[in-house]
Amino acid sequence: MKKFTFAALAVPLMWVLLLLLFFSSNKIHAQETIVLSGVVKTADGTPIEGVTVWQQDTDNGTQTNEQGFYTINISPNAVVVFEYIGYKTQSIAVTGKVLNVTLTADDDILEELVINAGYYSVKDKERTGSISKITSKEIGQQPVANPLAAMQGRMAGVNITQSSGTPGGGFDIQIRGRNSLRTEGNAPLYIVDGVPYPSQSASDPNVSIYSFSGGNISPLNSINPSDIENIEVLKDADATAIYGSRGSNGVVLITTKKGSSDKTTFSLLSTTSVSTVAGYMDLMKTDDYLKMRRDAYVNDGISTYPANAYDVNGTWNQDRYTDWQKEFVGGKAVSQNTQFSVGGGSGQTSYLFSAGHRNDATVFPGDFGYKRTNFSINANHQSKNKKFDTQINIMKTSQKNNLMSADFTKEMYLVPNAPELYDNQGSLNWENNTFLNPVAKLNGIYRSETEDLISNVTLRYKMLENLIMSVNGGIFENALNEVRTTPSTIYSPSLNRTSAESVLHTSDSKRKGWIIEPKLAWNLNGAYGRFDALIGGTFEERTQQAFSLQAGNFTSNELIFNVANAGIKMILFDTESRYRYMAAFARLNYTLKDRYIVNVTGRRDGSSRFGPDKRFGNFGAVGAAWLFSREKLFDDSSWLNFGKLRISYGLAGSDLIGDYQYLNTFGISRYKYDGVSGLEPLRLFNPDFSWETNKKLEGALELEFFKGRLSSSVAWYRNRSSSQLVGIPLPSLTGFNSVQANLAATVENSGWEFVLRSSNIIGKDFEWSTGFNMTIPRNKLIAFPNLEESTYAARYHVGLPTSIVKLYKYTGINKETGIYEFDDVNKDGVLNADDRQTKVNLGVTLFGGLQNSFKYRNWTLDFNWMFVKQKVYSPDYYGSYLGSFNNQPARAADYFSEDNKDARYQIPTTGANSKALQAYQNYNSSDGVVIDGSYIRLKSLQLQYTLGSQWLRGKTLTVNLQGFNLITITKYWGSDPETHGSFLPALRTIAMGLNINF
Template sequence: MKKFTFAALAVPLMWVLLLLLFFNSNKLHAQQTTVLSGVVKSADGTPMEGVTVWQKDTDNGTQTSETGYYTLQVSNSLPVTFEYLGYKTQTVKPAGPVLNVTLQTDDDLLDEVVINAGYYSVKDKERTGSISKITAKEIGQQPVANPLAAMQGRMAGVNITQSSGTPGGGFDIQIRGRNSLRTEGNAPLYIVDGVPYLSESTSHSYLSAGSLKSTENNPLQLINPNNIESIEVLKDADATAIYGSRGANGVVLITTKKGVEQATVFTLQSHTAIGVVPKFMKMLETADYLELRKRAYANDGITEYPAAAHDVNGNWDPERYTDWQKELIGGKAVTQQVSANVRGGSKNSQFMIMGSIAKDGTVFPGEYGNKRNNLLAQFAHTTPGEKWKIQTQFVRGESNNSLLGTDLTRDALTLAPNAPSLYDDEGNLNWEKSTWDNPLRWINETYRSKSTQWLTAWNIDGSITKGLVFKLQAGYNEMVGEEQRLSPHTIHDPSWGLTSTYSNSMRNSSSGNNWNIEPQLHFDKTWKKHKISVLAGSTFLKHEKKQYVWRASDFSSNSQITNLAAAKTLQIVSSLNNKYAYQALFSRLNYQYNDKYIVNLTARRDGSSRFGPNRRWANFGAVAGAWLFSREKLFEESSWLSFGKLRASYGSAGNDRIGDYQYMDTYGYSGGIYEVGGLRPLRLYNPDFSWETNIKKEVALEFALFRNRFNASAAYYQNKSSDQLVGIPLPGTTGFNSIQANLPATVRNSGWEFEMNAKLLTTTNWNWSVFGNISFNENKLIDFPGLKESTYKYTYAVNYPTSMKYAYEFTGVDEETGMYTFKDFNGDGKITANEDMQLIVQTAPKYFAGFGQDISYKNWSLSVLFQAVKQTAPNYQMGWGMPGMMINQPQGYDQSPIQKPSTGVDAQAFQNYNLYMQSQAAYSDASFIRLKNIVLNYSLPAFKASGLKGNIYISGQNVLTITKYRGLDPESQSNVSVPPLKVWSLGATFSY
């Protein structure tokens, strides 16, 4: 039974708040004050935050909240003005205590919408680079713990995959495909409030692999999505080259929420979510399973069932049936979150403090889950005359994850349906006379991890002279992780007679930190039809990482299993202490003529301690241009074209994600044979080891029609990544397998991206808009000198994607033998990996898309987002057991030609089945359309004079999936871990 814990406090807290506000409301009425309230929305029904609401010629004013709500004490004799950058100002004289307003976009002022490009900001219509953006509107009200989950399906060119539905599970993000041959070399750069974010996991696979499918790719897990104001993703050379060696795979810019110029507002938010496995596989029931098993024994010529065949020899009840998916992964994962913030400020000083606590449950039996705590604090001050401005942010996240030591999904899918009950009559784990390994034995093995990360950022802006501004960005980011895996002897059958001497534990202690300082000069000047903007700056960054992993065993008692000193055997599994230093100079020159023609030049010179002394420094840069053709005289009076722009870019970015000390002579401890240790060489020195380089090209068209009611863009890009950072094989006579060097291989990613949004209906009460994006990316290895002679010849092929897989070509079932058959490419009568694994299976997505709609009626709004992916992927048969063995099978396993069932004693049948799992038959269409997110929101009517505002919402995540995939989930594509969950959430927000 899942327990509702701390988050239940949110309900009484909200009622206390309501009562307080009620009495406060009566007090205000007694004073006979007039308070105006209402909601401000855009034409598409989106609540608008930060709209200035004021009465002219007075100091009486406020700003709208996140839900578009405002309250203002007004004088009945004066009209009220609503102002927001990019929208037409409205001035209305109130006719009552409630005034709701819909602001219309201003075609001329829309140019002022600003996009964060990292070191500088740019007007959206005047940007020359490819930048995608989502805001708190899209991120909020989604029942997700990781901001990457909120980004799925919302950005063209950004493909995000969730690998597990277990709290703390990993995500994979690809921005315009995979550029590097190394998996770890494809991660983007993350910047939070101007500070490079430590996105590398502190986990170690020795401890976490059983509980989590992947922890290596789990960036941003310690950032609360509710803390984020916006996320911008930089994609092309113009946008990323200014980040030099760190921008090859794109840049993810995260801006946290800030204080605003308004009266102090208190906000309380709470939601409770329930998640379940979206779909179970239909497995064989007992009668069909036992018939399959008996047929397999008959095929093997075995008439007397072995003693170990408990499912068919009578030891287990042949009438018993258990739906193991329901038993082991059929629970309800309860997520509860409460957050509170205070926000406000004056013209010269603004602040925001926000804290939240949450717990994410699991679908496994028992009380497991991840407890999260987050804190955000921000303060900004501007000196009189606005000459200097200082702004500081503090972001802290803490995760305390407690899970089973092993994910139960594999057992849930493969256990025999007539296997014994989990507990005996006395409520103890049932071992059924030592006839099986009870899957709940894993509740005695635990995995715990505690991670803490905090970041502080400082931004100082000062005006030196007219047009010349000095900026200083500085920050510090630190992460500390403690991880423990406890494996007591009680995970084994008691009849074995094991004691705590067979118990063991593993512990991982890791930490990382980096600091950066970036002084900058910005110069802007406008004369006649000319505008020029110049940026020059430098970067100083240092990073340090430490990690120690121990394995302890042979304890006198399990009560001491967490104490390393109590173990008779203690082994250091891994130990590292790495340091990384980085310096750079960067610059930007932007020139505009007549507000129509734009040229943007960026350059960066980088130095990294990860490379050899001969090639430690490298230069990167880009040139881009844009033509705002809608501002030509030909279109000035156009009734249908609101905006039009052509832009193009060309440039280079780099990649130094190779780890530290790779170019150096390194040595490792050779062990302690006869209590004598020594050093052995691990790596050869290479002074020319240097950067991966990514040459990027792009051309794009952006336009808006019919007074911005329809907006669309189309972009074509091509990225070529060369000088791949991998190991080059060496002859065995050298004593080394390889040397770390720049492989002269080239990977190309090219494709199209399309985005659109349209306002279909705009009336006083109704607003309806639709949006969508679709991306086509082609990944291809276009050059690899000497591939056929290298050890990579069985991994890659020229003119194919780098994610390709070599497979045997399955040709059917031999009618005489009943065995699987495969194409013998070299005709030698044998099927071998080196000669006959020639068929190429392409698993890279052909396209991915997101599309949806926002519709509102008065105080009601409904948002819907669909995600679609076209791809081929491994199906359930990859790694599954052979039909006929003591492993359950999905219903319909025999719909396609299958080999005769066998219990595994037939060596030829067993070998052929292993070949089958490595053939194209183990891959299938994994395309899907998923209702990714749906939110129904109701904005509460204004509470007169109290200042109370709020909204209630219902949100769903991964609600419905349409797919033909032969497996548990087409996104995670795993039979050993829980897939991303279907989650329904009920939440409310109140502000005062």
């Protein structure tokens, strides 16, 4: 943790001063021209980038930037024209130096607005599929390092959860639920500028498991949110079928920003933020803790405190109290993010170059943190005859994460009267070898270095007016090196451990791949309607190398990072795999009378992950839409300006099972014969399993009222995933635990999605718009042949969600013994697995978000509330038994005694009471540790002020104050209902930044 000082704000303040000096040095325009500036927005207050602004009857023009801002030199009293496709052109006589404009949708050409559907673009009003989208405006309102964090609470059907507040950590994303029984089988497909990007973490859990929850490191950490133009999520069969098997779990399309051929522009963004733990758990103070410990000894019949009971036997000061939460996770993590870009071009060529650096500290003690440096370049060129154009994108990212080898959050349970961490000389305090000082763990280090490259080239040639041939080619490369050290210095000196007992874990992972996709697009407008056709192919290859090593018996801790110094070296794994994929796809879209639309998509996929006779699968979808508002019945409607019914059905698949799963595979044996290492079988041959299949059905209604002031949509979906790719259990005598196969189980995800947008107030100086989304997901296992006879019987139940857990039924505390009791379901007098029949759903049952945007002159205020309804494990599940040598939640002071028989917790024990200890273990496997983890959270807030350009001469300066995870309303009594685990919770962040465009 780095200390927060005024120096942390030096960078943005320095820029402010330099820019003020720069701007003040500019001379005033000559009297024959004036500088006109302003912001162009839609009716709901969204800034519009790319609006053409020009002085009438001249060639003098410009375009708005991503904040909708423009500036132009014009003649006094001139007429200025604002033009943007899909909106009514406005011509306004200028009377001042500031002119803010609100463009209104042109109902006659609104269908010309297009959105990205992956391999093709579709008119927004005519799409038959389900696509959610956020733009750079929403992304830029949040001080986040990962694009997934910017999506939270903003998309219906897309549930994203942060797994840890440690910088560089991971996220879990579910698009319309979990289709597969395997966690790794639920990952969506990420497409970055046309290039597939890995969805799985490359981290080695052996190295990262103690620093991040589940060892999860998000691969999207490498993508700078400031470089993103928009993110679209494809959800239903009609939208995802063009991606075939890869789109089974949804598709996340990330499109980066592009340059403009108007003029050279420069942009500088600098943000400083401070992050802290949003909430602390209420833990016992010293008096309550010591009383609990003494009562535990009394309950166990121990009258003389043991020599190692330092907290109660007088060895440690019993009047001492330390709030260890503030000691270990109570710091201020200061972060600095700087982004620079230059764009421009002329004629048929445009470009955009950007570079950024991010430095995130941690709330833990010690000088730790995460750094990311990124570069990107985009170039576009079009021939003079406009028949040929090309686009090139390159993104390069370097990440370095330097952390302690283990998350410190669990150390908050250190006993409250434990000694000080450091002695008078500033050295670690071991309190005469009675104290296992947790700060010694800072001597253990986790380090990772990641290098990423994404690059693609798109070539497009217009062969005929209605026939376009194109090819997209791209590559990605990812290299990750991780190191975790466990030196002997993390232990007490009394143990006399030396560097011979120090351990180093190191891992190297390299992933790279290429893709080539040729396409041919054709369209025809005729008397019988409009046809749009697309055919293409995909050729893709990915390779991965992974190496992990454990080393020990070092001659010196100073050389612990040098494997050559280790006396013992053990290779944990050394693997190389190759994945090849090919496909042919086609799409035919037919539109009749501009209101009846049918969209048919098909794809034939081939994957190297299946046997020779099972490698190819056929997938497809059909979608239809009726734009009923274009019927004559609604021609004179004054309240309904758009209405659409749409429906889709299709089949997708999945091959997310890893490589070579169908083969007999062998590995280097851990044992030697006659001093020689041999081979041992790792997997049985089974060439007969094939694709998981996902049948998707959706129906939706979309409406717009009052000239676009109010819009809404409601969608119902049902996905059924079958032929589950899981390991079929085998008898132990076979020598294998399982064999890969298709399990005849079916998982159903269904639900309702609601979206509402409104422009509440549109005035000259004040505007207010609102957005709302809500999803009600339902998940259940609808088929599983012979479940009760399988090893999955204790995990799943037909007709219930796959996220259920089977637990004991907690019935309360025995009034005589003071020990937890549970329902003996079969009444056999023994509590065992057969009695774990209480089924609790730990999945999310409702989620959504509420966004509001206010604008008053040059001020804007945007905020986003997100809400989640769920059940989770309580902090008791992650803690220790009452009476142990660990602190407890303050509420645990309400434990059973003769004077308190209606207590919340059972009698404390030091561990000597076997019945109480067993009851605690049963309690941890009961519904007693499941609580309501629902919450409403102010996820993001931004207050922004844009300086007028009267004195800035064509330049803009925007100052903003941002917040993230600011307020949480919940019944959950732990630190954070979102992460609800034993790792660092999501942090509260307050950021101040400025953005200069010139």
